[in-house]
Amino acid sequence: SELSKSHQLTRQVSTFSQTENELRGQLNVYVEKFKQVEDTLNNSNDLFLTFRKEMEEMSKKTKRLEKENLNLTRKQEATNKNIFQMAEERSQSQQSIDRLSRENEKLKKLCRAMQSGGYGTADRVAGQDPGYDAVEGGAVYDSGESEYEDDEEYDEDEEGEEYDDDTEEESPEQHPGPESKAFGPPPPPPPQQQQQQAQNGVPNGVGSSRQAAPAAAPQINGRH
Secondary structure (H helix, E strand, C coil): CHHHHHHHHHHHHHHHHHHHHHHHHHHHHHHHHHHHHHHHHHHHHHHHHHHHHHHHHHHHHHHHHHHHHHHHHHHHHHHHHHHHHHHHHHHHHHHHHHHHHHHHHHHHHHHHHHHHHHHHHHHHHHHHCCCEEEECCEEEECCCCCHHHHHHHHHHHHHHHHHHHHHHHHCCCCCCCCCCCCCCCCCCCCHHHHHHHHHCCCCCCHHHHHHHHHHHHHHHHHHC
16 A cells, blocks of 8 residues: 555656656746747837837927918918019009000101101291291201290291280281382381391391391481
């Protein structure tokens, strides 16, 4: 009975030894797996830290890009506003150009009409005054007179016309007859002759009156 018990215990001990060896082998496998998991976790931590840093950098870049986007949006709005203003100014400038073009065409037509209407007058005055030169429908004197002298000539013409009107109103009615004698001082010379006398240095009416006085004297003496 004791031998059977010892054999039984020996078998149990060998069984337990095998079980222990198997369990130790499994434990070693689990230890290796745990190490792998630990290494994986460490790598994951490293990756997480790296990812976290990248996320922080990306958040900073995102904020910077948002600011740049806001600035670009403001610049775009300002550019659009300037474009609208430039378009309005361009339309206004185009309207002004069109208006000025129309006015220029009107002035050209007026100048052409004045030139076409001034050719006959220029030819008539050129036949009376040798110093007259018709250029583009206007009177230009070879002596190079200024605009101020032209204004003075215009005033002298008006004064001469007024003087002629006054003399016509004051003179009595003249009856046609075979003989008509001139009485009183001689009339002033025409404007063209006055202009020639002014160019020659002779005062208006002085030289003509002196020259006309001897001619008028025989008529007055003839009356007496």
